[in-house]
Amino acid sequence: LSAYSLRAMVLRHPWVASVLGQVGLAGLGPNVMRMSERMQVLFEGAGLASEEAGLAISALTSYVVGMAVSEGAYLSMIARSGMSEREFVKSVVSEEETAVLADPEKAREEKFDYGLQLVLDGLAGRVSPRR
Numbered sequence: 482l483s484a485y486s487l488r489a490m491v492l493r494h495p496w497v498a499s500v501l502g503q504v505g506l507a508g509l510g511p512n513v514m515r516m517s518e519r520m521q522v523l524f525e526g527a528g529l530a531s532e533e534a535g536l537a538i539s540a541l542t543s544y545v546v547g548m549a550v551s552e553g554a555y556l557s558m559i560a561r562s563g564m565s566e567r568e569f570v571k572s573v574v575s576e577e578e579t580a581v582l583a584d585p586e587k588a589r590e591e592k593f594d595y596g597l598q599l600v601l602d603g604l605a606g607r608v609s610p611r612r
Contacts, residue, residue, distance in 0.1 A: 486544055487513075487516070491549035491553055529608060537604050
């Protein structure tokens with residue numbers, strides 16, 4: 482699982498948000514646990530100490546899950562409205578924000594990508610150069 486597949490899973494299964502609040506990522510099963518283990522190896526391989534790698538994983542997954550849960554709630558609200566996302570956005574966004582009107586799904590993806598890149602850039606600054 483990557484940040485993108487974790488986001489996609491939460492968007493496909495909105496009920497996951499309530500489970501995460503009760504049991505955390507570990508409660509989502511062996512695939513998520515394997516993802517955490519692979520991330521630990523990657524972060525340690527990049528130069529983070531074991532404890533800091535664990536904290537980095539927590540920060541990264543918190544961002545991904547938080548954004549996905551928020552996005553899922555937004556999409557559920559739109560579904561309840563009976564409108565398409567484009568229709569819903571047109572009803573609440575000013576005409577000046579035409580980029581969002583043109584492709585609201587792309588705008589959501591770009592917002593997620595931007596935040597993810599900020600988190601990863603911040604983590605990159607914590608990595609010790611290899612000796």
